[in-house]
Amino acid sequence: MKFDNAVPILYAKDVSKSIEYFIKQLKFENKWEWEDPPTFGGVYRDNVEIFFCKEDQGHPGTWLSIVLDDVDEYYELIKDSSAKILSKPESMEWNMREMLVECPDGHIIRFSHNTSIDE
Helix, strand or coil: CCCCCCCCEEECCCHHHHHHHHHHCCCCEEEEEECCCCCEEEEEECCEEEEEECCCCCCCCCEEEEECCCHHHHHHHHCCCCCEEEEEEEECCCCEEEEEEECCCCCEEEEEEECCCCC
16 A cells, blocks of 8 residues: 555635635645635645645644755745745754745744755
8 A cells, every 4th residue: 555645625715815825925835726716625745735725624723844945945946936934944953954824824834954965
């Protein structure tokens, strides 16, 4: 048996605005929207996919960790996009270099890469 991936479902007060934020500020791509106006939808970037739901799934302020190959490069990509960056990339004692970004619905995303493979 093999697990392929996990897709978080985040609460969104306005699914269209959440998708727009991820596309414009965080540089993801639009995957799909369900209904008009959307009550469910999703975005993706490489192998990471995130769903947004307006009703009964998730709560504002969820934390999500996304591991990528170079958090500093990603920071440079989004720093001028008006993304709400809570902390710039910083090396942590647990062998991760990470930054925090807040979404319009209060979700916190930890973007990071493993620093032990840099050695």
